[in-house]
Amino acid sequence: MAHGHTVKRYTGIMDWITTVDHKKIGILYLIAGGFFFLIGGLEAILIRIQLWQPMNDFLSADMYNQVLTMHGTTMIFLAAMPILFALMNAIVPLQIGARDVAFPFLNSLGFWTFLFGGLLLNISWFAGGAPNAGWTSYVPLASPVYSDTHGVDFYVIGLQISGIGTLIGGINFLVTIINMRAPGMSFMRMPMFTWSIFVTSALILFAFPALTVGLAALMFDRLFSANFFNPEMGGNAVLWEHIFWIFGHPEVYILILPAFGIISEVIATFSRKRLFGYSSMVFATVLIGFLGFMVWAHHMFTTGLGPVANALFSIATMLIAVPTGIKIFNWIFTMWGGSITFNSANLYAIGFVPTFVMGGVTGVMLAAAPADYQYHDTYFVVAHFHYVIVGGLVLGIFAGLHYWWPKMFGKMLNETLGKITFWTFYIGFHLTFFVQHFLGLMGMPRRIYQYLDGLGFNQMNLISTIGALLMGIGSILFVVNIIVTSRSKEKLGADPWGDGRTLEWTIPSPPPEYNFLQTPLVRGFDALWKEKMDGNKTVTPAEPVGPIHMPSPSILPFFMSVGLFIGGFGFMYHQYIIGGVGLLITFTCMILRSLYDDHGYHIEVEELEKGVKA
Amino acid sequence: MAGNHSNTAAEGKGKRHRVEGPQKHIVAYIFSILLTVLAFATVAAGEINSTFTYILLVVMAALQVFVQMSFWMHMKDRGHLLPIIGIFFGVFVVFTCVVMAEFWVWW
Amino acid sequence: MSAHSHVDGQLPHEPEKATLEGRNKVLAFWLFLGGETVLFGTLFSVYLALRGQVLEGNPSANELFDLPLVAAATFILLTSSLTSVFAIQAMHRNNVKSMINWLIVTVALGLGFLVLEVYEFIHYLHMGHGFTTSAFSSSFYTLVGFHGAHVILGVVWISLLIGQVYKKGLNTVTAPKIYVAGLYWHFVDVVWVFIFTVVYLMGKVG
Numbered sequence: 069m070a071h072g073h074t075v076k077r078y079t080g081i082m083d084w085i086t087t088v089d090h091k092k093i094g095i096l097y098l099i100a101g102g103f104f105f106l107i108g109g110l111e112a113i114l115i116r117i118q119l120w121q122p123m124n125d126f127l128s129a130d131m132y133n134q135v136l137t138m139h140g141t142t143m144i145f146l147a148a149m150p151i152l153f154a155l156m157n158a159i160v161p162l163q164i165g166a167r168d169v170a171f172p173f174l175n176s177l178g179f180w181t182f183l184f185g186g187l188l189l190n191i192s193w194f195a196g197g198a199p200n201a202g203w204t205s206y207v208p209l210a211s212p213v214y215s216d217t218h219g220v221d222f223y224v225i226g227l228q229i230s231g232i233g234t235l236i237g238g239i240n241f242l243v244t245i246i247n248m249r250a251p252g253m254s255f256m257r258m259p260m261f262t263w264s265i266f267v268t269s270a271l272i273l274f275a276f277p278a279l280t281v282g283l284a285a286l287m288f289d290r291l292f293s294a295n296f297f298n299p300e301m302g303g304n305a306v307l308w309e310h311i312f313w314i315f316g317h318p319e320v321y322i323l324i325l326p327a328f329g330i331i332s333e334v335i336a337t338f339s340r341k342r343l344f345g346y347s348s349m350v351f352a353t354v355l356i357g358f359l360g361f362m363v364w365a366h367h368m369f370t371t372g373l374g375p376v377a378n379a380l381f382s383i384a385t386m387l388i389a390v391p392t393g394i395k396i397f398n399w400i401f402t403m404w405g406g407s408i409t410f411n412s413a414n415l416y417a418i419g420f421v422p423t424f425v426m427g428g429v430t431g432v433m434l435a436a437a438p439a440d441y442q443y444h445d446t447y448f449v450v451a452h453f454h455y456v457i458v459g460g461l462v463l464g465i466f467a468g469l470h471y472w473w474p475k476m477f478g479k480m481l482n483e484t485l486g487k488i489t490f491w492t493f494y495i496g497f498h499l500t501f502f503v504q505h506f507l508g509l510m511g512m513p514r515r516i517y518q519y520l521d522g523l524g525f526n527q528m529n530l531i532s533t534i535g536a537l538l539m540g541i542g543s544i545l546f547v548v549n550i551i552v553t554s555r556s557k558e559k560l561g562a563d564p565w566g567d568g569r570t571l572e573w574t575i576p577s578p579p580p581e582y583n584f585l586q587t588p589l590v591r592g593f594d595a596l597w598k599e600k601m602d603g604n605k606t607v608t609p610a611e612p613v614g615p616i617h618m619p620s621p622s623i624l625p626f627f628m629s630v631g632l633f634i635g636g637f638g639f640m641y642h643q644y645i646i647g648g649v650g651l652l653i654t655f656t657c658m659i660l661r662s663l664y665d666d667h668g669y670h671i672e673v674e675e676l677e678k679g680v681k682a
Numbered sequence: 683m684a685g686n687h688s689n690t691a692a693e694g695k696g697k698r699h700r701v702e703g704p705q706k707h708i709v710a711y712i713f714s715i716l717l718t719v720l721a722f723a724t725v726a727a728g729e730i731n732s733t734f735t736y737i738l739l740v741v742m743a744a745l746q747v748f749v750q751m752s753f754w755m756h757m758k759d760r761g762h763l764l765p766i767i768g769i770f771f772g773v774f775v776v777f778t779c780v781v782m783a784e785f786w787v788w789w
Numbered sequence: 790m791s792a793h794s795h796v797d798g799q800l801p802h803e804p805e806k807a808t809l810e811g812r813n814k815v816l817a818f819w820l821f822l823g824g825e826t827v828l829f830g831t832l833f834s835v836y837l838a839l840r841g842q843v844l845e846g847n848p849s850a851n852e853l854f855d856l857p858l859v860a861a862a863t864f865i866l867l868t869s870s871l872t873s874v875f876a877i878q879a880m881h882r883n884n885v886k887s888m889i890n891w892l893i894v895t896v897a898l899g900l901g902f903l904v905l906e907v908y909e910f911i912h913y914l915h916m917g918h919g920f921t922t923s924a925f926s927s928s929f930y931t932l933v934g935f936h937g938a939h940v941i942l943g944v945v946w947i948s949l950l951i952g953q954v955y956k957k958g959l960n961t962v963t964a965p966k967i968y969v970a971g972l973y974w975h976f977v978d979v980v981w982v983f984i985f986t987v988v989y990l991m992g993k994v995g
Contacts (some may be wrong), residue, residue, distance in 0.1 A: 170813040235824065243817045246764065273768075274775050277828035285835065285928055285931065294920060294927035295842075296835065302842025302924035311831060314775075346986065361775055365786065373786050563959065597699050667963050686856050691952050704875060711871045713864075718867065718871060721892075722860050725990045732995045743986040755975045768823030776830025783834035 078176040078621060086621035088172035089581055094157030095476065100183050101150030104641070107190070108142035109543055111135045116536035121531050122348040122521040132517035133200035134219065138190075140203030141223065145230060146186040148461055152326045153182075153237055155468050158266045160241060162261045162572035162579060165250025165588045165595075170243040172619040173666065180629035185230025188636055199223035202515065205286065207297035207659060210547040212290050218640060224287040231276055231283070232457045232632070238272030240263055251610045252590030256281050256350070259570045259594070260336075260343060264329025267357040268322050274361070275318035282311035291639065306371060308430035311367070312402075313364035317414050321360040325353060327464025328395055331417045334467045335399050337567050338414035339406025342594060345398040352391035359388050367442040378437040392428055396421060409567075412486030416467035418549070419494050423463065427455030430505065445515070448508025454501045458539075466493070466546070474564040478578045481551050489545040496538025503528040503535075503673035563604075569597040574606050582616045582671060585609075615670040617651050622666070626641070710753040717746045792904045800883050804964035811965035811972050818969040822976050829951050829980050832932045833987060835974040840992070842924035850925070850992030855909070861991045862905045863981065866940075869898035870978035877971045888967070892951050895974065906937050929988065936984055948968055 078086050087093060118127045123502050127135060161169055164379050169175050193200040201210035210220045245258070245266045248620040258266070286308065288294035291663075295301035297308050336343040343349065365373060365381040399421055408414065434440050443449055468590040471480045512519060519525050563573040571588055572579075575642050576598050586609030592598040635650025637643075721742050722734060752758040757766055801807045805815060843849045877892035910930075920930045947970050954963050 151903060171817065173816060239817050239820050239824070242820055247813050258717075270771075273824045274771060274827050277824045278775075278779070278831045279762060281831040281835065288920075288927065289930065292920065293922040294931070295922075296839065296927055296931075298924070301921075302839065302844055303836060303927075304787055304924070306844075307783075307838050309788050310786065311835070314831070315783070362779060365782075374789060375788055377892050611869065662949065662966070663953065665957075699968060701881040702881075703879065704878060707874045707878075710865035711867070715864070718860075718863055718982075721990055722856060725993045730804050735994050736847055736991060739986050743982050746808060748981050750870065750975060750982075754870060759891060763879065765822075769826060772823040772826030772974055773829070775827050776833070779827075779830050779834035780837060783838040789955050 069645050076669075082623075083621070084285050085626050086176075088176045088619050088621055090157045090161050090169045090172065090175055091476070091579060091581075091583075093175050094154045094159075096179055097150045097154035097157060097182075098476075101147050101154055104146035104186060104190075105151065106543065106547075108139055108147050109540060111139035111142065113137060113536055113540050116533040118517060119519075121530070123518050124525075125518075126431060127517065129305065129517050130197075130200060133191075133202075134198040136515060137199045137202050137219075138193075141189065141199065141227070142186075143457075144203060144319070145227060146182075146189070148188075148323050148465070149234060149359075149647060150182060151465050152268075152323070153178075153234075155330070155465070156241060156268075156326065159472055159572055160262050160265050161244065161248070162575065162583060163254055163262045163501060163570050164245060164248060165232075165584060166244065166249075166312055167241055167345050167572050167583050167616065168247040170248055171240045173661070174236050174240050174627065176622065177625035177628060178233040181236070182230045182232035183233075184629040185226045185228070185233065185267075186645050187500050188229060189222055189226030192219055193228075193448050197223070198311065200535050204309075204312055206312075207286070207289075207305045207546050208299075210286065210290075212293075213298075216617055217662060219287070221290055221640045224283045224290065226641055227638055228280065228287070229284045229629075229632050231279055233629075234272055235276045236488070236586070237267040238276070240258070241269040241503065245269070250584075250588050253595070256347065256594070257590055257593045259329075260332035260346070260353075261326070261329035261350055264325045264332075264353055268325045271318045271322045271325070271360060275315045276386060278311055279315035279319075279528035279538055282308065282315065285311070291642070296320075306368075309368050309371060313367045314361075317364040317367065318357075318360045320453075320456070323461050324464075325356065326467075327420070327461045328353065330464045330468035330471070332395075332402075333437070334413050334417040334471050335402050335568070336594075337471070337565060337569055338409040338411065338417070338670060339403050340409075340567055341402055341406040342597070343398070344401035344404075345394070346593060348394055348458060348551045349398055352394045355386060355391040359384060359391075363388065364439075366435055366437075369437045370444045382435055382437045386432055387660075389428065390430050393454040396428075397423055411470075411479070412472035412483060412490055413467050415487065415490045416463050416470065418675045419490070420460065420463040420467065423455060423459030423497075427452060430455065435581050443508060445513055446508035447504040447514055450514045451504035451508060453503045454504075458497055458501070463494075466490070472572075473553070475572055475577050475579070477554075478560050478576075479556055479558055480560065480564060481553050482549050485545060485549040485552065488548060489542050492538055492545060493542030496535045496540075496542055499535025503536070507532075512636065521609065563596070569594040571595050571607065582618065582676075585676060586613055587611050613673055614674065615672050617668055618669055620666055621670045622661075624657045625660050628654045629658065631655075643654070705755060710749050712750055714746050717742045791826040800959060800961070800964070803881060803882075803939055804959065804961050805880075806970035807961045807964075811961060814965045814969055815972075818972055822972065823904055825976065828934070829932075829983075830970060833847065833983065836928040836932045836988065840988075841922040844923045845923050846925070848913075848918050850929075850988075851995075853913055853916060853918055854989050854992050856989070856993065858905060858909055860907075863985050864901055865898050865902045865905070866978050866981050869895045869902070872898065873974045874973045877968060880959065880964060880967055885954065888959070889951055892947055892967075896944050896947050896951070899940055899947075900973075903937065903940055903944070904935070906940075918969055931994070933984060933988065936977065936980055939980070943970070943974050943977055947974070 084092065084096065084162055114127060115132070118124055119131055119602060157169075161167070195218060197217040197219045199205065199222055200217070201215050201220055203221060205223055251260070261383050283298040285294070289298060297303045297304045297305050299305060330454070332343050332349060363381055363385045365377055365507065369378050369381070403418070434443055434452060469482055470486055473479070507525060510524060512523075512525050518530070518665045524631065544660070560577045562576055564577060565573070571590070574588060575584060588595065588607040589610035592606070595607055631650045631653030633650065634653065635647045638647025638650055721739055723732065726740060747752060751769070757769075805811050840850065872891050872894045876888050876895060879888035879891055918926050920927060950963075950966055950970055953969065956965055
């Protein structure tokens, strides 16, 4: 029936705007996330230049607040999460043997809402000042009384719009992983990366609605004079802290769990060994996800919740060290006795393990509520979360990008440059943040734009700034590596590492738009490795070659997001007509989507055979 | 495409299926109405210990919602394991939020 | 696998689950409802935290709420949930006409609920209970208003679906949409059960 449909297929820029192909959307996420990563990195460098010597006045106090706020917000919401979404889009459907995600259209919508939310947030720089109340946006600092520019308005509306995209992505990947697995791919045969994305998506689903409510309440306070967080009118500022961290703590596990998944894949592949303790890894991942919802108040020990609450949250937080420790030991045992290849991907992965342990240890220190009264709001905390987020997540992302780059683009990143990048970044990272532990213990508070001479902070701040510059050089080298690689003409086969274990290494690099010519039959964990051990070249297909159904491209997601963008702008400046027009665009696109059935199109067998030869 | 374990049960069920009548839904409706009337009556009568009333009201609401979700949203039927997990985990998170609101906002 | 294999022939029983697309949609919607649970749960906890924050001279929950009005709204919404069950049952019997009729009844009851809610809000405004009056009033209007917005969305959505089914008929593409809208409507009703319990009845008690 659908065979008769001719679907317009776009080329060039229109192809990228209308695409519903998860691999292309993954690349879009990577470009956008990488762009925001560089912006956030630039902001970090500005912070470190400001702090390189006592009483520096490179940035004004207010400018420093803006840069600091935007560094945190950009890195978490607009750089780290999108790059993770890039990897999950590019890899998860391939790992489970699927031709696409469950909702290709929504996948595209998720990307465009994220992008327009992020752009809205960054436009604030040119519209009277960026948000300046910290990435946690605590009230009363973020209330209209103490923050009278439009900065925090951009924060609440920009994050609200990009949050929609994240929530859509989370639901999409949950359904994809539950319903779209290839025959034989049971839950306990899923690769570790897929498992970690599964749990991460569940965390997104249950954590982001809390942020939605918090942002909505703050927006009502700021734009419509509501009183949620205004103590004069009976509101309560602690309530915002609670809501923010009920979302915020699961959020940090949303960030780190995919990194755990990536590391598990990379270490197993380059140790040429099965991942040690697979089922305990799965169990630990699920347990971390679950416990992640019961520890939020450890960010608020000094708020004064009382000994009972502090004790409860202290113990719950320390409990998380147990599943995390299981993972660390499993990675070490995976490497033990393996034949390890030290290429750049694996260097990042191996470098991750001790760095993350350090971040974890300081985490347990911070979890001890009485001790936290000393650490709270000092550079010790800054050092801790940069050890887990940069030393954990960013190293994980770099490992994943080096590992899957050949699958995503068909070209291997330059190894020499990759190793230089790794050492520059890794040494720079430890230079920047290791000394900050001691700065914190000596009493240097976080979020200050100047410090006095003679407090003993000078040398360590200088070291930290030098380290930050090294990290900056490392990031630029990675961009150079991408450019160098993109100019090479090499063509890679399906399994360029030679040691691929999972299904993504059974199909060409980069994969054709339909991923699998024939849906594979999965006969065990590490499906490709099992076949290799059984003496087969590749996995057995589960179906004959036949016409493949594909979803049609659509411009609607783009316009829906543009509508939200315009609407957000309108409401921010109390231009309700513009706001209404924006929402109208979005709703019209939704109705159009509902009215016109997407029959998609089929790629016929003859076309498929041509594709295989090429 | 295979692999959708949660839904294979729903497919198999089709063969044995009898068209279900409206009776049990009407029973669920009457049950809901009764609980609602009881809740409103409890409050309208007044002069009962307020802590007891709170607990009674929440229990009756939970009971009513349980019946509606089981019958009207078919959560009692086969193939609904994932919806049950999803809703229950949501309820768990809500529970932590309510504990927060009751004990850790004002002190 | 294809979404179109049943268009010509007899519709299967439970047409909403006949295709992979349909099953994906139903599962995704259930997960979405899990997220909505957290959304409303957070709104409820905000309300619970702020419900005592009435400023001097402003009406308290006990003075504001009018139980007969709330009881009427509750009765209407509960009944609409039942009629949407009948619509889904009609869909399973492949009786399009009956399904559309029950959906129209559902939408009409939803509109009735909205009329009562608007009347109620105007009444409160006259009593000096505006959105910006106090933390209590802000959290009250936000919680009940979010629910009201869900009802409005449901009414518009189901109305559009009625038009769509009227034109295209019932098939494996439209059936999941109807089923999912039914789930949504039940969920809105379930949230209301907690609103009348936690907001109105508890507000009357203490």
